[in-house]
């Protein structure tokens with residue numbers, strides 16, 4: 001696989017770079033510009049080589065099947081124009097923006113570029129064919145490009161027109177396709193969690209968060225690689241329910257109970273579940289908070305309890321390799337942040353351990369609690385890092401570059 005460093009003769013050539021500018025917005029402003037910063041090294045390198053840099057990214061979700069006025073509202077909310085001034089500030093140079101995602105206006109904006117110029121294109125998901133990898137759309141983009149660089153690790157698990165269709169066409173035409181610095185670094189670090197070396201054992205995975213049906217599938221693969229899997233967050237309650245424990249009003253995925261049982265059986269003691277939870281009588285505006293082994297009727301589990309935090313910390317203390325995805329509780333509320341902080345503290349104590357944390361909320365949590373530097377690697381892709389483990393190191397958006 002080529003990297004940006006291996007690209008040849010790109011001076012004055014159009015290079016499409018798929019970046020991940022899917023930034024969190026609040027009141028129409030960028031709340032956290034981490035993802036924009038993460039793309040800078042690749043963009044700067046291409047600029048310094050005199051490429052005409054055309055940036056493609058998605059932002060948020062646009063459901064094209066909804067009524068037209070709903071789609072329009074989603075487009076207005078996810079207008080990528082907001083990123084151009086911030087990127088311009090960070091790069092210290094002008095960044096042009098084009099509101100058209102293909103056609104005359106788009107092509108004219110590309111044609112206007114001089115060597116070393118940067119153009120940001122409107123949200124790729126304004127196009128209904130983006131997520132379907134529509135060949136016509138991919139063609140419309142590939143047509144203007146002399147080369148392609150993939151630097152959107154957070155989108156590498158999706159075979160969309162901008163992540164897969166373009167490099168597929170360019171490769172067939174004998175043009176250069178490469179990964180950017182961010183993708184290169186992510187792959188190098190995450191590969192360690194996929195192909196586990198003997199010296200990296202015990203390997204401990206920590207799973208939590210809320211997207212249970214998305215994440216629970218990875219447990220099968222983790223069981224093949226890990227020595228222990230610690231499960232907290234909302235996901236724990238599906239497992240506790242499967243074991244016949246009371247879970248009150250905690251979020252439980254009823255259609256995953258059989259799968260959870262199957263995993264527990266296969267794990268043969270290697271899955272560690274919470275032995276206590278911080279429970280409340282409501283998600284917001286609760287009036288009672290208790291610590292309990294099982295979640296009583298009328299309550300819901302909001303965080304792992306103190307005994308569980310200790311139990312998990314003991315497992316983490318033995319680890320040589322850690323992969324963590326998903327907070328242990330509703331960390332956004334101070335009362336339920338302790339479980340997630342306990343994991344951070346346990347990782348911070350390790351000297352000789354390679355620790356990876358992925359997931360948008362997980363990364364935000366460790367940053368907020370001041371533990372970002374305690375991790376060997378904080379991944380910019382939650383779904384992508386999970387899928388890389390699930391698919392034994394393969395991601396469509398990376399494989400197509402090879």
Ligand code: ADP
Pocket residue numbers: 208209210211212232233234251301302303325326327328329330331332358359360361362363382
């Ligand atoms: P990530 O973004 O790191 O992949 P998720 O998006 O899967 O993680 O989950 C993060 C969310 O999970 C947080 O907003 C957190 O409040 C929520 N969460 C964690 N534990 C619980 C719980 N017990 N009940 C409800 N929500 C939870």
Ligand code: MG
Pocket residue numbers: 359360361
């Ligand atoms: Mg999340």
